[in-house]
Structures are given as structure tokens and as C-alpha cells.
Amino acid sequence: MATFKEFRNNVKPNWCPGCGDFSIQAAIQRAAANVGLEPEQLAVISGIGCSGRISGYINAYGFHGIHGRVLPIAQGVKLANRELTVIASGGDGDGFAIGMGHTVHAIRRNLNVTYIVMDNQIYGLTKGQTSPRSAEGFKTKSTPEGSIESTLSPLEIAMSAGATFVAQSFSSDLKQLTSLIEQGIKHEGFSLINVFSPCVTFNKINTYDWFKENIVSLEQFPEYDPSNRVLAMNKIMETNGMLTGLIYQNTTRKSYEDLVTGFKHEGLAKQDMMITPEEFDKLVAEFR
Amino acid sequence: MISQLSWKIGGQQGEGVESTDRIFSTALNRLGYYLYGYRHFSSRIKGGHTNNKIRISTNPIRAISDDLDILVAFDQESIDLNAKELRLGGVVVADAKFNPTIPDGIEARLFAVPITAMAEELGTSLMKNMVASGASWALLGLPLEVFNKAVEEEFGRKGAAIVEKNIEAVKRGAEFVLELAGGPLDEFKLDEADGKQKLFMIGNEAIGLGSIAAGCRLMAAYPITPASEIMEYLIKKLPKFGGTVVQTEDEIAAVTMAIGANYAGVRTMTASAGPGLSLMMEAIGLAGMTETPLVIVNTQRGGPSTGLPTKQEQSDLNAMVYGTHGEIPKIVIAPASIEDCFYDTIESFNLSEQYQVPVILMTDLQLSLGKQSCEPLDYGKIEIKRGKLVSDVPALEGHDLFKRYELTEDGISPRVLPGEKGGLHHVTGVEHDEVGRPSENALNRQSMMDKRLNKLNDMYIRDAIRVDAPHETPDLLTIGMGSTGGTIDEARRLLDEEGVTTNHVTIRQIHPFPTSLLMPYLQKAKKVIVIENNATAQLASQIKMNAGFAEKIKSLLKYDGNPFLPSDVHKACKELSLDGNIQRV
């Protein structure tokens, strides 16, 4: 059985030293090993941004796509071969700005894909512009007088879009993050895991220390029930979205793959492509 | 006895024009006639004038006609708008309800049949279509049993009572009109057809059927005219083959989902029209750069922007040939018949895997939606070719990765599917090395660009150009693409009778342009006329750019939303053969 080391390759990430993304990479590698995967059974699909480079740093099948389109690509992979474990990953700009339309619809569609957002509240790769996750008043190169748009709450959006798995974590908390990714992989349906991942170069406000001071772990509330949708929504609002842990999980709704008529358990990619003469005649007969 | 005839039905959208046409033409198909249909509709669901025209012939036909023999009208507007097409001695069958009149200056016989009243007598005005088609059928003197059989099949599912009512409606319509006309009209008596039932379908259905035959099992698409029938067909069929159709949130999702699924090994397509194609541009580059197979169907309609969404045009050529930033290899194929739609779809999937490139299959509205007779489709010709797709590859050592982008002689690298143990590699739209890792190395960049761009050198599809060249040095070489071939053929027949010699080439491989194949025909022709449904002569530009001969190439362009008529082409060719100048239509 593969250990987390088998999910490492010899590529040195080009992230800045101290970037939160390193720990997310480590957590994915650990979670993949912990759930018993082999590298070839995992496909990591990533977006464009500093974060998007992650698919190149994990020893598995990796697909680095185009900005904002990580989710449709990942869903295509899953539809084609549901035997693969598919992790989609990208930045907050990738998923909540340019790709927001796909995020909401991937949630609604509920394919068995685990989506890890590396949320640094800024655009890292393009060197420090505002993101939908930036706080109001946040000064960046594109908002020199401070952002005047309201901050987007991905957790609330996910809940209202009918998400079946919503979690949030902090890249420094490797233990919690690894565990949430494992749960996300095991969840039969779409799992959203938003991860606070400090950008040490361009975001001087939302730093490691800032997060440590501001986040509220659900572990503090042993009575918290993640199957209760109303409770989850309340908790998100109460904490202004700063909570971490498994916020909501619906285990009763079936995944998309299980709801599609005629979809088999064997990956479609492995099934026969050629139709029989009888099947062909039947199709053609409709046009007589 | 005549060998062909044109029939048209007009009315308000949503009042049974479509279904009248369907039942009437299905019955004609039963008898073995060749049919060619044209739908004139607007982008409204209810209301607005709409008409369907079919040409009926004992010989193969692939064009609408200039004129009309029988017009069935559900309202006065349909008469006012369409009567001018009627040839001398033509007939109008109109609903008596609106006291129909024939406009001044048009000589046509009018049969006012109480279409709505008869339908209502039988319980519902929905049965107007049966009364109207029954009347049409009777005027042609065709056997009623055949018609009734078609009715039975259309309504059989709804029970015997419904079938009987519909048959009764047909009978009443037939009897009433025969009474008025004093029996079937001799001048509309068609020669007997060969009795061999043809397939009768629209291009979009042939594409759907072709994709299933090609092993396509997933489709991701967003609805748009005139492409939606492809997804609607496939969602009915694919579940039987284990697959499905996903209606995505937009065309960007559709095309990127298709890329993901193709990467993971399932033949997957998307289909759209101009607006969707524009949204797909960045992703087309991703497929080209990552050498991921991809099939996109672009059913052209009137552009730009929302343009003329329900009208004929061929104006996306440049977008398809040049679209996406940077430089990638890409194949653009233009089927020119229903049969082509089927076989070219299969070939598109094969080429996309053999060359690991995006393939755009382009139709135009008339080819996508015009219902036509189609020769039998041959199961024996279905072949699935997956190129250099490999499996069971040797295990990797250490940190080695599979050379997914190995530099090879022909530029095409072995491809493995995710899940394969020895196949681990990385895929990225960033410039990359042989194992798919990002690289900005200048030498690597150059080799990778060359590798990708040279893959399609000397690539020719089946019938890259389709030639009809009876003359060594013709007065005129006509060139067209897509749905226009049949119309051009008819014009050429007239020209031939008048002593103007013509050769014809249909360009089916739009990109990479089949220059060397076309060259000899250009050389030998005295003059060349390129016929296309756009305003800027996009096909002619491709020819001039790739092959030259700018001085002898002229264009016939039509971009008013309507397909060419044989008379348009005839007139332009005649003018060109006489003095070298032609007018835009």
C-alpha cells in the first residue's frame, strides 16, 4: 500500500517560502495515502494561480487546466471514469470569481469530486490584486483605496446551492485538514473544502497570526451536529464564516453518478465503444 | 406525370405546421420518394409566421426549389407571404375559416377547406394538421392506406380511439378537397417512386447517430439553435449505451467537461453555434496545447452576436480556422450531406484521437435542420481508431514519469489514460517538456511547438474535396461547402443546357486547407466562382491565401438569412461566364 511518500515527486514547488499552499499539498498527499489510494488511482485537476501549480507537485495523474475551469474539467474526468478519485483544486479567484458559475453548478450537480480551494483572499500569481474573498476596505494594487465590494461567503453560497459536504480548514492545521480531505474523498458526492492558505508575499493582513486569532474551530462545540442544515447556516453566520471543521454533510442525497439513468459502476472509459449491428439497425430504423 | 413537386405549409408558430409537415413527409418517405425539407422559423415559440417546404422527387435531390406547386395555408398571412412562389397553375389549400383570398396578380387555384371547423367537429382543433395533410395527399392522388399507416404509427401509442379520430380527420380533409377539385389533380400526378424506403432525417440526427457509432458516450452541451437537437437526440439514446448528456451551465463548462472526459478516455463531444463557439475559444487552445482529443460540432447560424439565430449562414469559418489565441493544430471538417454528417462524425472522433487535436465539425443551419432523404448508412464502414493510445505500459522507476509528450518522428506521442499504473504524467496548458512538466526552456519550446504544429502535415480526411469535373477546361469552376452543393448542382444543369461548361468542387476539409488537391482544378478553370453564405467571402479568402489565383476567383455571397436558390446561383454564374462581373445576392 502506498504511503504519503509515494505521492511525492521530485519537483520543487515554485511557491514563496512560507506560502500556505505547501501544507495543503502535504495534506492531500497524506489523505490520499490514508484512504488507501495508489498514485495512479488519483487525478488531481487544478486551476490557474499560484495554487493551481499543485497538480504538478503530487505524484498522481495531474491536469493543470485554464483559469476558472477546474471544476468542469474535474467533472468530465469523473464522468468518464468514476473509479478514479478526483480532487479539484485552485485559488479563491479561480473558484469564486472567474469560475463561480461552475462552482455553484458543480455543487448542485453533486458529482463525487473533492474540491479544495486554496483561499488566500488575494490574487497571488498576478501579484496582488483584490479577490472576491478580500475584506471590504482591503487595499491591493487594484483597490488602492480599499475594496468597496462586499466579501463573498463561499460557505453560505455552498449551503444555499444545496451542497452535500461543506468544510473549512486552515493550512497550518495539518491534522484537521488531512482528516477533512479524507472525509471529503469518502463522501459520496461533491465536497467543498475551503482552506485558509496565507499568501505571505501579497497579503499582509490575513496572516498566519491573524487567522490563529480569528478562526473558531468546531471542535470547541462537541454537541455540533453537521447533519443539521439550519444549524450549519447559523454557525457560519454567527462566526462570520471564520469557523473550521466539518460544517455540513448530507449523506442521504445520492451522487450524480448514482442518479444518471443507465450509468454503470465500471468506469465508462473501460466500456465497449463499438455498437452491434442489431443496435445499429434499431437506431437507424427510427428514421425510416 | 411529373417527377417532382414542391409543397409548403404555412401558419403561426405553434399551430401544427411542424406536425402537418412531419406526417405528410413521413408518408411520402414510405412510398420511396426523395425528399428535401426547409424550415422557415423565427426565434419565437408561439406566434410569428412559420413555414415548412418540402420538395418531393423520384430522383435524389439536395436543394429547395425556386417555385412552389401546392401551398397549404392556416392563415391569410401565409398566403400573402408565400403565394409569389407559386408557379403558374399552382394550388392553394387554405382554411375556409378566414375567407382566404389570392393576392392580385397571382394566378393560382384556391381550395377553401374548413380545416379548423372539421378538426373541431372531431373534438379538437389540434387535428388541423390531419385535415390539411389529408387534403394535400388526396390532391396528389396518392394511396390513402399508406397515409393511414403513417398516422397509425404516429399515434399508435395513444390508443386506437385517437388513431381512428385522426384517420377520420384525414378522410374528411381528403373528401372535401376532392369534391372541390373534382378528383385528384392530373398535373400533380407524380411518377411512381422506387418504393425503396430511404432514411429521412436532419443533419443533427445524423451527427447524433454517428457519434454513437463512433463510441461517443458523453456529451456536455448548453442548448442553442440550431444545435440542440443533437443533445436532445443523444439524451434519449446514450443511457442505453451506458453514457449520458450533461446540460452544463454554459459552453465553457461544456467544452472543458468534454476535455476532462476525453483526457480520461471517453469519447465526448459538445455542440453549439456561433455564440457558444466564441465562449469555447480559450478551451480549444487548451485541447490543442495539451494534445487532448476533442470534438466540437458548430452548427452555423446567422451572426454576428445573436445575429439571425434561426437563419442560414456560413460565417463562422474564420472563427473556426483561426479561433483561440496562440498557435495550435486543429482540424475543421465541413460535411456536405446527411450521409457526410454521419460518416464525418465518426471520422472526427477518429482523427481527434489519432492526431490528438481538437476537431470542429461544422454544419450550417440548413444542413443541421433541413430534413432530407438519406441513402442507407453502412454499419460496415464504422471503424474506431484510437491512434497511439497505449495500455499495460511498463512500470516507472523512481521519480520517472511517462513521456506523454515524447518527441517523435510524426509529432504524435503515445497516450495513456489515468488509472494506468506505469502511465503517470502531468498535463498542463503551460508550455511543457516530454513528461508534461512546465518548462520555459527556449529549445524545448521550439521543439514542442514544431512537434504540435507539424502533426497535421499531409493530413487529409476522406474526400477532403469532392469533385465533379466532367470538363477538361471548363468555362467555370464552382466551389462551395456545407449545404449548398445540391443548389449549385441544379444551377449547373441549367448552365449545361445553355452551353456553359462547369466543374464543381465541394471543400470538405476546411482546415488544414487542402491546397494541393484543389490546385489542378483551379489551374484548369477559365473562371472560378466561390459560393458561400456570408458577407466577407471567407472561403474564397482561404482559397486565395492558400492557392492564389486571386485574379480569376469571384464570389457569390448571400447573407440575408436564406439559403441560395438554384436561380441565384444560375444567374450569377451566367453573368460571370458572360462578362466577368457578378452581383452579391
Ligand SMILES: Cc1ncc(C[n+]2csc(CCOP(=O)(O)OP(=O)(O)O)c2C)c(N)n1
Ligand atoms: C482567462 C484568464 N484571465 C486572467 C488570467 C490571469 N490570472 C492568472 S491567475 C489569476 C488569479 C489568481 O488568483 P487565485 O485564483 O486566487 O490564485 P492564487 O494565485 O491566489 O493562488 C489571474 C487573474 C488567466 N490566466 N486567464
Ligand code: SF4
Ligand atoms: S505569491 Fe502568495 S500565494 Fe503565491 S506562492 Fe507566494 S505566498 Fe504563495
Ligand SMILES: [Mg+2]
Ligand atoms: Mg488567491
